[in-house]
Amino acid sequence: MPFPSPSANKDEGPALYVVSTPIGNLEDITLRALRILKEVSLIAAEDTRHTRKLLSAFDISTRMMALHEHNEQERSARVIEKILGGESIALVTDAGTPCISDPGYRLVSAASEAGVRVVPVPGASALLAGLAAAGLPTDAFHYQGFLPKKQGKRFEILKGLASLPHTFVLYESPSRVERLLGELESVMGDRPAVLARELTKRHEEFLRGPLSAIARELSGRPVVKGECTLMVGWAQATEVESVCDLDEEVRRALAESSDSPSRLAKSLAKRLGLPKGEVYEAVVRLSDASGN
Template sequence: MPFPSPSDRQDDGPALYIVSTPIGNLEDITLRALRVLKEVSLIAAEDTRHTRKLLSAYEITTRMMALHEHNEEERASRIVAKILAGESVALVTDAGTPCISDPGYRLVSAATREGVRVVPVPGASALLAGLAAAGLPTDAFHYQGFLPKKQGKRRDILTALAPLSHTFVLYESPSRIQRLLGELESILGDRPAVLARELTKRHEEFLRGTLSTIARDLGARPSVKGECTLMVGGATETAAPPVADLDEEVRRALEGSEESPSRLAKSLAKRLGLPKGEVYDAVVRLSGDT
């Protein structure tokens, strides 16, 4: 199928453009994204100081407005009003594709409710860049992004991910990546995994192996730098986590959990491959100690 000519484009008339920007390498921006950023009346940016570096590199002088998680709801109505009045606005975040673990979905929702045309301008994404080079199965995958900071909620999510048979993807900061690797190994067993660090930047690195080997590699370093994208292999019949001590597994699950004993036992039994009655007895017996 031939490519459409540049004149046969949908980038005409008032619209909200969802523009992907580089995740590290400034060359990873499309010609279309550069044109849209030049032509719109306003750029709504997560951090205007960060976005100004990109605009300056390509001599773009379009005015900007800050739009981040703390003011998005309030500013969304102002931006929608501008588009309804005939202006076009581009939404960008600090890196990658807006709305993917970044601000933007409230603005997009407000725009669609008012009948505003929303136009994606695709480009860089840490999720897709990491998956494409990981070497893990990608016929199906689950994107989880950043986990909550509270231990109980983290464990609930990871427990739900345990039975998935396809690759899943997590984001984590360098200061917490080793904690995440330990949690994953404890709950899932020692799965195949790939850690992508500093994607598209000078010191880009892929660590391939298992959760434990990657953790050992990072542990031998004086520090870990750069945002991390972690791809973890799905569950297989031979990859069920070992149960060396049911009581210890139950104690860990009880920490910070607000589930009833029955529901907690059901999820644990499914993950560990044990009879629900056996796990339920342990939950009831140990719940008073936690």
């Protein structure tokens, strides 16, 4: 069956258009996205300064308003009012697809409840770009995005991810990705993984191998640049029986060492012959209890 002509697919009527924008390479923007950004009366942008660069590259002069995580709830009502009054508005974030680890879901939810037509305009996504080139199983996968910063909450999430029988995906900043790799290895062992960096940009890179090998590669670099998408494969954990008083060993190690929880758990697990995840759980629990 032949594709319909572009005019047959033309969007009509007032709506909220959720528009994906490039994550690096400007050529990844779609023809439909360009048309929508030109035709709407207003673009709600996460950062208007950033979006202005994109619009200027394609000679688009549509006016903008800022809509980000700090004002989304307040400005959603204004956006919905305009659409109900007959306007069409596009929602964009700094890069990629709105609502995927980016602002937008509050607006989309409120618009849906108000009876506003919500139209996705799909395009670039670091999640899908990374998975497509990773070479890890994707018949099923779990997207986690950014982990919380608090150690206890991070551990609880990582512990849950360790039990998943399929690939999972995390986002991380370049300054914290080495720490994340260490935490993952401590909790779930040396899993197969792929780290995608600078996706679609000139210095795009995929690092493949066990978590420990990727960590060693990064540790040898003076600096790591570019947002990181980390995909971790599944490997069945082996049960190892504890033959010591783990809590006592951990308390002693905490008193004697200033190492990070992940580094301390790794060395203890190796010395005691215990699963890294079990030791890491005890380190975090007892560290929190002691106020360290």
